[in-house]
Amino acid sequence: MSASAGEESGIEVRSYFPTPVVIVRVPMAPEENARLREAVLGRERTHPGVTHSNLMGWQSADDFTRWGGAEGEKLLGFAKALADRLAGDRAGNRVAVAWFVNAWANINRRGHANDAHAHPGAVFSGCYYVDDGGVASDPGLGGAFHIHDPRGIAPAMYAPELAVALSGCQTAGGSEIIPPRTGQMLLFPAWLSHGVRPYLGDGTRISIAFNFAIPMAAGDGP
Secondary structure, three states: OOHHHHHHHOOOOOOOOOOOOEEEEOOOOHHHHHHHHHHHHHHHHHOOOOOOOEEOOEEOOOEHHHHOHHHHHHHHHHHHHHHHHHOEOOOOOEOOOOOEEEEEEEEEOOOOEEEEEOOOOOOEEEEEEEEEOOOOOOHHHEOOEEEEOOOOOHHHOOOOOOOOOOOOOOOOOOEEEEOOOOOEEEEEEOOOOEEEOOEOOOOOEEEEEEEEEOOOEOOEOO
């Protein structure tokens, strides 16, 4: 349906409820990324993991800011700059936020995945791929980041083969996948349901996940 056709027929088509997902390359040098990889693997060797959304695999406590080193500080600084650019009020004006940041590392090996979840208590969430486990060169290895349509499953409940013939409406009630890429960062609203599909490779899929929240009080997180 063209704009002119809409004007002539008196039909106005608006797109509501957009959901931004930022995908960006982080300017991390290969040697910096290699040091970050070794820091995560070293942490796995010396600290037991925690279990939240992870289905097997290893997840650190959310204290990455304490042991991520200069490389961790750099990538979280990059993520904070993105969050600063996205933060606004209900009128669309930019606002300055003194973010509370927590972050953790994830290691997935063959068969490991992350169940669908969201991050209550945060404004933005995201992840950085330290090592995609070979998925970039072989998508058949799985391990893709997947997001669920916040419009819910209702559009796919009845006659799921039918959809609205307008841009962006064909995915209603479904999900999208974003294959991991070493050096790539994702940033998205913390309420967006997301997870990780099973990794099927023989490598090591490593990521750093993080939240940006508003402190409840000076020096305290949510």
